Amino acid sequence: MDMHTLINALTVEEIKEDKKVEITGLSYDSRKVESGHLFVCVKGFKVDGHEFARQAVKQGAVALVVENFVNDIEVPQIRVADSRIALAALADAFYGHxxxxxxxxxxxxxxxxxxxxxxxxxxxxxxxxxxxxxxxxxxxxxxxxxxxxxxxxxxxxxxxxxxxxxxxxxxxxxxxxxxxxxxxxxxxxxxxxxxxxxxxxxxxxxxxxxxxxxxxxxxxxxxxxxxxxxxxxxxxxxxxxxxxxxxxxxxxxxxxxxxxxxxxxxxxxxxxxxxxxxxxxxxxxxxxxxxxxxxxxxxxxxxxxxxxxxxxxxxxxxxxxxxxxxxxxxxxxxxFVGVERRFEIIFEEDFKIIDDHFANSGNIDVTLGTLEKMDYRKLKLIYAIRGDRGVTVNKENAETIAKWASKLGFHEVIATRSISHVTEKDFVHDKEVAVFLKVMEEAGIQVELYDELPDAILDGLKQAEQDDIVLLAGCQGMDYGAKVALEQLQVLRPELDQDKLLQPLKKRVAGNA
The missing domain is CATH 3.40.1190.10 (Mur-like, catalytic domain)
Known part of the structure; x- marks a missing residue:
């Protein structure tokens, strides 16, 4: 495609080294540039594409879209106010709307x-x-x-x-x-x-x-x-x-x-x-x-x-x-049987195990609001504290749990830092644990805190009785909760149909294949 035909989709502020070139493709990642590409220098939160303009040209880019001209580059440069808006407009035009x-x-x-x-x-x-x-x-x-x-x-x-x-x-x-x-x-x-x-x-x-x-x-x-x-x-x-x-x-x-x-x-x-x-x-x-x-x-x-x-x-x-x-x-x-970890019932015989990603206060409201409308005896809440999300998110989540505790009649929470089940970017810091515990203490809710996810889940399963609900709640660390819980049930309840017990996990594997 001729460059000037393509850039008709843009609001151009200025063109440097204006000449006719044929465009064979678009890219915003210099590692994916091929010969004949128009490279769009996108400014991100951490990386500025302008810093990779020379690398893109070396790999075959025949023109650049920039917010600021890059010195000492001889290919045409098209300056625009916002390269992200330009990238979208170029992509739409290149692929024929x-x-x-x-x-x-x-x-x-x-x-x-x-x-x-x-x-x-x-x-x-x-x-x-x-x-x-x-x-x-x-x-x-x-x-x-x-x-x-x-x-x-x-x-x-x-x-x-x-x-x-x-x-x-x-x-x-x-x-x-x-x-x-x-x-x-x-x-x-x-x-x-x-x-x-x-x-x-x-x-x-x-x-x-x-x-x-x-x-x-x-x-x-x-x-x-x-x-x-x-x-x-x-x-x-x-x-x-x-x-x-x-x-x-x-x-x-x-x-x-x-x-x-x-x-x-x-x-x-x-x-x-x-x-x-x-x-x-x-x-x-x-x-x-x-x-x-x-x-x-x-x-x-x-x-x-x-x-x-x-x-x-x-x-x-x-x-x-x-x-x-x-x-x-x-x-x-x-x-339609649903999406993984969205109030997913993974076990329902004498008691229920429900797996929910419990991401934020709004999600917690909806999840616990559902339980308020259900028939059950007691709730065993196993909560994976959110790691590397800061004090504010964890304080708001804790306050929302505390608000529902009085409505649902539970007075204790099993919490976990899930140390072995989170990556470094999701590690639960001491200040996040501290604010969670403080809110729970002020609400009169007892917390059994575990470092490891399997220990927390095992505690909840051992307490579960007829017509109870065990709620595996939380993101990141609790992503492994269903697998841990069902494997623990295999040991705790060998009389159960083992193939049927693990069926939810098999469905997940099939669904993600």
Whole structure:
């Protein structure tokens, strides 16, 4: 492709060494530059691509996109105000504007992006659409899938994936949109059809420096949506509800608590942990040429948890907006068994073991809110303290646990630093333990603290009795909790069907293959 044809996609401030060159590819990583590439010098949090410009030219780059001209380089340099915006625009143009040829659905939330994206994909796929999926776990293009490196890929990789989807006759693509992707413009030049925002709680403050910054980026794709797009917003979440009048997009609202939503959840039963409810649409909806008639129908979820109700409501809204029948939506959600470590029931005989990533205060609220609606005797909470996340996150998590302790009637927590089960970047520091213990002490909650994850889990399992729930709660260190717990049960309960006992682990291996 001729360079000048390609840079028509950019707002160019100045071109240095202007001459005609042919562009055979794009790159932002100097290690991946090949002969004929246009190299985009991206400024990151830790690394500045301008420092690798000479290396990129040495490897074959025939032109550079820069924010500041690099001295003593003889290839053309195109100066722009923001190289990340430029990278997205260039990628979109280079790959032939692929998102204009797809139905693109962007899923945003602090909690539940992955589950909602997988639910949505299941509904669309069962309808007969050929689908794409991008997120924390996998990049799926039709029948092909590969593990993900990032929740939302860099813009160049993102548009390349979309081009592959077009080539494979994919029609509908669902993607998770992270706050960092919004801040770093990874979704730049993506032509979304439907954007969603389910919930916002305090998370990733370390990356965005403040909750206010996080909120600004997290809501930006809704606020910037245009009249040709549809926004699915959750009226039960104050931050999501506040956007109803602050977007040009056509808005469709969902609600579980709020009964003035366009799509409502009624008659909710969570007594078993797996929800049954009625979806009620009280008035005909006409949204950007789509007609959804007034109606009501029953949903039976295979995935447990109160959060699954919210995730499914978003997915139901998307499905209806994409022309999926109610029958297909019902069947899809009845069959969809969920995503690993999202209120995953891994054992349910005389007592239950539930595995949940318990990442932040919002996630903790939803998880323990589900337990409040379930029938059980006692809760054994085994919590992996979050490492290298700072005092603030651990204090807020502890305060949220303490708030629920009185509601759920538990007075002790088994906690672990998971020393042998975390990497250096997730190591639990003394100050993080100290703030957790302080909040628990002030709340009158006894803590049994273990250095190692297996010791903590074994303690909880030995205490478990008929109709109890053992909750494996936490990120990083607790990622290994299910495996540890089920292997310990093999020893503690040899009378159990061993093959059936380990089935959840086998499903995980198969799902990640």
């Amino acid at each position: 692929p998102t204009k040829k797809l139905k693109i659905i962007g899923i945003t939330a602090t909690n539940g992006k992955t589950s909602t994206a997988f639910m949505t994909n299941a509904i669309l796929e069962n309808h007969g659409y050929k689908t794409g999926l991008m997120g924390t776990i996998v990049v799926k293009i039709g029948d092909y899938a590969e593990p993900s490196d990032l929740t939302t890929p860099e813009s160049l990789d993102l548009h390349r994936f979309f081009k592959q989807m077009v080539d494979e006759d994919v029609t509908h693509a669902t993607m998770e949109v992270s706050s960092s992707a919004l801040e770093l413009n990874r979704i730049g030049s993506v032509d979304f059809d439907i954007v969603t925002l389910n919930n916002i709680s305090r998370e990733h403050i370390d990356l965005h420096e403040s909750f206010e910054n996080y909120l600004e980026f997290k809501t930006s794709h809704i606020r910037k949506a245009n009249k040709d797009q549809i926004a699915v917003l959750n009226l039960d979440d104050d931050y999501s509800a506040a956007l109803v009048d602050h977007t040009e997009a056509k808005v469709v609202t969902i609600g579980v608590e709020r009964q003035d939503a366009d799509i409502r959840c009624t008659s909710l039963d969570l007594s078993t942990g797996r929800a049954t409810f009625t979806v009620e649409i009280p008035e005909d909806l006409h949204v950007n040429g789509v007609h959804i008639p007034k109606q009501q129908f029953t949903i039976n979820l295979a995935t447990p948890g109160f959060h699954s109700v919210y995730n499914s409501m978003v997915s139901i809204g998307i499905g209806l907006l994409c022309g999926v029948s109610v029958e297909t939506i019902q069947e899809s959600l009845a069959e």
